Amino acid sequence: MLPRENGYMAEYRIALPLLPVSLARCEPHSYALPSGGTGGSPSLLPETGYRTMANVQLDNIRKVYDNGQVAVHGASFEVADGELMVLVGPSGCGKSTLLRMIAGLEEISGGELRIGARVVNDVAPKDRDIAMVFQSYALYPHMTVAENLAFGLKLRGESKEVIARRVAAAADTLGLTPMLDKLPRAMSGGQRQRVALGRALVREPAVFLLDEPLSNLDAKLRHSVRTEIAQLHRKLGTTMIYVTHDQVEAMTLGQRIVVLKDGLIQQIDTPMALYDRPANLFVAGFLGSPAMNVLHGQLIEEGGLQQLQLADGSRVPLYGAHVASQWLHRPIAIGVRPEHLQPSADGQGGFETTVEVIEPVGNEIFVNLSYGSQPLVMRVAPRTLPGLGERLRVAVRGEALHFFDAESGERLEARDSGLGTRDSELQ
Structure with a gap:
């Protein structure tokens, strides 16, 4: 031994x-x-x-x-x-x-x-x-x-x-x-x-x-x-x-x-x-760093355009995608990766957020934002560095949205809405 x-x-x-x-x-x-x-x-x-x-x-x-x-x-x-x-x-x-x-x-x-x-x-x-x-x-x-x-x-x-x-x-x-x-x-x-x-x-x-x-x-x-x-x-x-x-x-x-x-x-x-x-x-949030941003709300439709209505009454028009009508007036979640959020090109579209924390990591920067009580993370190039506390309008690429059943967490499939791929914006 x-x-x-x-x-x-x-x-x-x-x-x-x-x-x-x-x-x-x-x-x-x-x-x-x-x-x-x-x-x-x-x-x-x-x-x-x-x-x-x-x-x-x-x-x-x-x-x-x-x-x-x-x-x-x-x-x-x-x-x-x-x-x-x-x-x-x-x-x-x-x-x-x-x-x-x-x-x-x-x-x-x-x-x-x-x-x-x-x-x-x-x-x-x-x-x-x-x-x-x-x-x-x-x-x-x-x-x-x-x-x-x-x-x-x-x-x-x-x-x-x-x-x-x-x-x-x-x-x-x-x-x-x-x-x-x-x-x-x-x-x-x-x-x-x-x-x-x-x-x-x-x-x-x-x-x-x-x-x-x-x-x-x-x-x-x-x-x-x-x-x-x-x-x-x-x-x-x-x-x-x-x-x-x-x-x-x-x-x-x-x-x-x-x-x-x-x-x-x-x-x-x-x-x-x-x-x-x-x-x-779960998979959406576990894989990817930083994790996918997730917004919870109710699916509504006006004039043929579906929108996600958040708890505070604001709405995210879902340009470029359409979820089956059976989900209307039901709770869903939409997800968007940090790299698919971007500062609004003209400063007019998108939704207004507040810059809370900036994390530079060399060739890219993670910008931690708040929209009401909703935290968001956006990945940007160093040349687009915003200032702390700045009010920043952020656009969402409609074709990059992910849809989930808010109760079960399972993925929902969306089809092309035929309304183009304009950036979604809160109203």
């Missing part, structure tokens, strides 16, 4: 070379060693020219704890072979629980999980041909980078030749070759996370699972490591499932994104489809 060292669990005790104590202690069974030896799965590493093929299918996957709490309600989707799928949502939405069920670290309460052609509900984690990377680097402080990369392979009984080849290939892929003799304490956070990725890579799994791997990094490192993960995925072409609460990570990394809330899937689509056509108010 190996001793504990600086808070890390002994490897031989539970066979969890990738897990820190805080995660390892949650599960008594072993994890992290895919089946097979030197004659196992095809290599993921670039110089071999071939890789393991695997998709992941979830069919009505549910998680219910003994106390009756439902963590995941019937999740169904497929991650295609070679796809990078991101699971995103706020804390407690079920994204990490879902990933842990795929890994085998959480028991599945119902539904069917397939990795490749196999149903793996009852397959031990070590036999699922997966590798998992966590936000904690879980590196052994007394081991060099090369030793950290090789450790899991040694436990698996791989030959020295196989270990040397895989460590060298992973180090080359991740830019770690000059650091192979370094100890973790001599490396930056981003470099340590690359070593953690390397330990997963040398095992040549069919599927990579990444659970908030960038959470411990500062903003600059998050950007650089995020770029490295995207490049690694393009280079390897292997299946990856990535969990994050950060919508920027989700939008920049994912080929498709699963948005979750309270254990329920809200929408699955490509990043730009989610941004341009959110299925409900």
Whole structure:
């Protein structure tokens, strides 16, 4: 048995070379060693020219704890072979629980999980041909980078030749070759996370699972490591499932994104489809920074022109769009992205707001406005900088409006009204 060292669990005790104590202690069974030896799965590493093929299918996957709490309600989707799928949502939405069920670290309460052609509900984690990377680097402080990369392979009984080849290939892929003799304490956070990725890579799994791997990094490192993960995925072409609460990570990394809330899937689509056509108010507000502006009111119509009447009696004419007449005199919400608000070109149209806060971020400026009690955010170029406290007339691009049922939050479809695409304005 190996001793504990600086808070890390002994490897031989539970066979969890990738897990820190805080995660390892949650599960008594072993994890992290895919089946097979030197004659196992095809290599993921670039110089071999071939890789393991695997998709992941979830069919009505549910998680219910003994106390009756439902963590995941019937999740169904497929991650295609070679796809990078991101699971995103706020804390407690079920994204990490879902990933842990795929890994085998959480028991599945119902539904069917397939990795490749196999149903793996009852397959031990070590036999699922997966590798998992966590936000904690879980590196052994007394081991060099090369030793950290090789450790899991040694436990698996791989030959020295196989270990040397895989460590060298992973180090080359991740830019770690000059650091192979370094100890973790001599490396930056981003470099340590690359070593953690390397330990997963040398095992040549069919599927990579990444659970908030960038959470411990500062903003600059998050950007650089995020770029490295995207490049690694393009280079390897292997299946990856990535969990994050950060919508920027989700939008920049994912080929498709699963948005979750309270254990329920809200929408699955490509990043730009989610941004341009959110299925409900939650998705509209969660994706995008700053969040979408939302105005609540009642839909009315005068002279063939639909308008949103706000609580204070002011109205937003809906030029360029028309919502089904069944929604007349019912509460709806309209949403508009900050970049689709703009100062009125002639200072006459639009609606009058007050500039409350100005947030310059370099090549653009976020202007926080108030319209009565309604806060709004507008994105502008630096040359259009308004003054604090200034009364500013703001126009809305009618074709950029999103419509939602105010009660259910679900998206409402609108058609071209035939009235042109004039800027909407409050009256």
